[in-house]
Amino acid sequence: MDQVADAIMRTSRPGPAVIEIRNGDISVTLPEGHPGYGDERYIERREWIAAAAIYARSGDPAPHVVYSDNDRQVWRLATEELRDLHRRHASALYLESVSALNLPSHRPPQLREVSDAIEKETGFKMIPAAGSVAVRTFYGSLADRNFHAAQYIRHVSRPEFSPEPDMIHEVIGHGPHLVNERWAHLYQLAGDAVRRLRRPEAVELVSRIFWFSIECGLVAEGGEPKAWGASLMSSTKELTHFQSADIRPLDLADMAKQGYNSHARQPVLFMANSHAHLEDFLGEFFTTIDDDSPYAV
Numbered sequence: 689m690d691q692v693a694d695a696i697m698r699t700s701r702p703g704p705a706v707i708e709i710r711n712g713d714i715s716v717t718l719p720e721g722h723p724g725y726g727d728e729r730y731i732e733r734r735e736w737i738a739a740a741a742i743y744a745r746s747g748d749p750a751p752h753v754v755y756s757d758n759d760r761q762v763w764r765l766a767t768e769e770l771r772d773l774h775r776r777h778a779s780a781l782y783l784e785s786v787s788a789l790n791l792p793s794h795r796p797p798q799l800r801e802v803s804d805a806i807e808k809e810t811g812f813k814m815i816p817a818a819g820s821v822a823v824r825t826f827y828g829s830l831a832d833r834n835f836h837a838a839q840y841i842r843h844v845s846r847p848e849f850s851p852e853p854d855m856i857h858e859v860i861g862h863g864p865h866l867v868n869e870r871w872a873h874l875y876q877l878a879g880d881a882v883r884r885l886r887r888p889e890a891v892e893l894v895s896r897i898f899w900f901s902i903e904c905g906l907v908a909e910g911g912e913p914k915a916w917g918a919s920l921m922s923s924t925k926e927l928t929h930f931q932s933a934d935i936r937p938l939d940l941a942d943m944a945k946q947g948y949n950s951h952a953r954q955p956v957l958f959m960a961n962s963h964a965h966l967e968d969f970l971g972e973f974f975t976t977i978d979d980d981s982p983y984a985v
């Protein structure tokens with residue numbers, strides 16, 4: 689029942705759904721301002737999907753989800769718009785990897801299909817998450833090549849925005865990373881790092897560097913910034929505006945002192961000179977960080 693504990697350990701950020709378990713029943717509460725607030729049918733579906741994730745047996749494939757017409761509409765819209773933006777703004781490695789995943793455009797894929805395709809290439813599995821997962825659990829799973837992924841889809845009223853990671857973020861943002869060993873290796877190193885750290889400040893530093901690379905990373909290609917981070921790749925808004933951010937070279941001290949808010953556009957982004965540069969930078973950081981890191985404050 690680890691996933692039950694995970695579901696209860698919510699992050700304190702405003703915006704995302706709150707999941708509670710009472711006498712075995714799962715309730716999902718969407719705060720005011722959430723795009724799905726007041727939509728009872730959407731909330732019921734979220735509750736069903738959350739319950740299926742919480743009560744899934746460890747090692748079983750992700751539960752089959754019956755998506756609604758609205759879900760299918762959001763998926764189609766998002767994939768169509770994102771495909772166009774990816775062609776213009778994504779890094780070559782992202783484009784190569786997303787095409788290897790061969791995601792359907794007319795319907796949301798089942799998480800188990802995506803997980804199977806990824807597992808064949810890198811051994812990573814996508815396992816169902818009811819909602820936000822506790823930080824140590826999330827990273828600890830990466831060390832075992834498991835990635836916690838949400839199966840619900842953002843609300844139809846705001847197809848360009850989700851206050852929490854949804855299926856579009858997990859599959860279109862993280863899926864292409866996990867299917868490619870060059871990125872999959874970095875995810876595993878991040879997991880290994882958190883497993884050996886004791887101080888919360890050191891774990892927070894790993895999360896911050898993960899955020900500014902795996903979630904919001906850029907790489908220079910042909911003298912231009914190209915996007916590859918999962919949060920950028922799964923958001924039409926981010927991909928439309930990232931070039932106007934303050935784009936800086938990868939620098940541990942600079943990244944460590946940046947604040948971040950996953951619900952707002954990131955004003956500062958970091959760009960690697962090449963993918964090999966990114967691998968050297970993150971590989972070195974994740975394998976050497978310890979509880980005494982001067983940046984872990």
Ligand SMILES: [Fe+2]
Binds near residue numbers: 853857861862918
């Ligand atoms: Fe993410």
